[in-house]
Amino acid sequence: MEIIILPTAEEASEVAARLVARQVRENPRSVVGLATGSTPCRLYQSLARKHTSEGLDFSGVTSFNLDEYVGLAPEHPASYHRFMEENLFCHVNIPRERIHIPDGLAGDIPAHCAAYEQAILEAGGIDLQILGLGSDGHLGFNEPGSSLASRTRIKTLTERTRSDNARFFTAGEQVPHHVITMGLGTIMESRMCLLLAFGKGKADAVAATVEGPVTANVPGSLLQFHPRTKVLLDAEAASALARTDYYQWVYQNKPVWQSDL
Numbered sequence: 001m002e003i004i005i006l007p008t009a010e011e012a013s014e015v016a017a018r019l020v021a022r023q024v025r026e027n028p029r030s031v032v033g034l035a036t037g038s039t040p041c042r043l044y045q046s047l048a049r050k051h052t053s054e055g056l057d058f059s060g061v062t063s064f065n066l067d068e069y070v071g072l073a074p075e076h077p078a079s080y081h082r083f084m085e086e087n088l089f090c091h092v093n094i095p096r097e098r099i100h101i102p103d104g105l106a107g108d109i110p111a112h113c114a115a116y117e118q119a120i121l122e123a124g125g126i127d128l129q130i131l132g133l134g135s136d137g138h139l140g141f142n143e144p145g146s147s148l149a150s151r152t153r154i155k156t157l158t159e160r161t162r163s164d165n166a167r168f169f170t171a172g173e174q175v176p177h178h179v180i181t182m183g184l185g186t187i188m189e190s191r192m193c194l195l196l197a198f199g200k201g202k203a204d205a206v207a208a209t210v211e212g213p214v215t216a217n218v219p220g221s222l223l224q225f226h227p228r229t230k231v232l233l234d235a236e237a238a239s240a241l242a243r244t245d246y247y248q249w250v251y252q253n254k255p256v257w258q259s260d261l
């Protein structure tokens, strides 16, 4: 894991956007894995700006989203279909037929999940997966206790996650209990992962993910086994780490040949 700590979420998101842009420029037919939630919003804004002002071209890109709520129609304001449409897809030129998001209304969920896995395989696997981190350490919607080898499937959210995500739903509306999520095994097959976490509320989950033991109790910690993961943090999210000085020294003193930003 490479730990990159920047003072603000804006700066960390800009670095993430440069990494995604580099991936797309180097391989215009890249397959990218996408996350929703508050964390990637600035990254998506920056990608939209790069598309408009620098001509960053997504016309060859294929995308796979991590997850969706079971029971929400694509047009529901809190659905991840709607989130992606508003935050990224309507601002860039990923062809519609190459956008994939789990279908929260799928009739046969196991068959839908198997087909989602198959589609990732047929696309050649995910080149770069963008990830956020739950305050309980979840990745995608793989809650604590998820199998470390899991594949795309239905999961039940913890009450903590339901309450964290209640802000996306209108008052009185129930946050769904069930979701479809890529599994931890699916995520681990991505060739590169970019894990973003911002704010004090993520500090403990970040410390457990980066410096704790690898355990199903903290799904993010599995990324310690991933060969190419960059963790992009603001100062608050990094505040419970023990080796901050070391991570910052490493980042600021990268040899030129190793610098990728």
Ligand code: F6R
Pocket: 034, 035, 036, 037, 038, 039, 040, 066, 067, 131, 132, 133, 134, 135, 138, 139, 140, 141
């Ligand atoms: C969303 C997802 C989740 C979020 C996590 C953090 O697609 O997979 O793992 O990344 O719940 O959410 P925010 O960014 O809202 O704090």
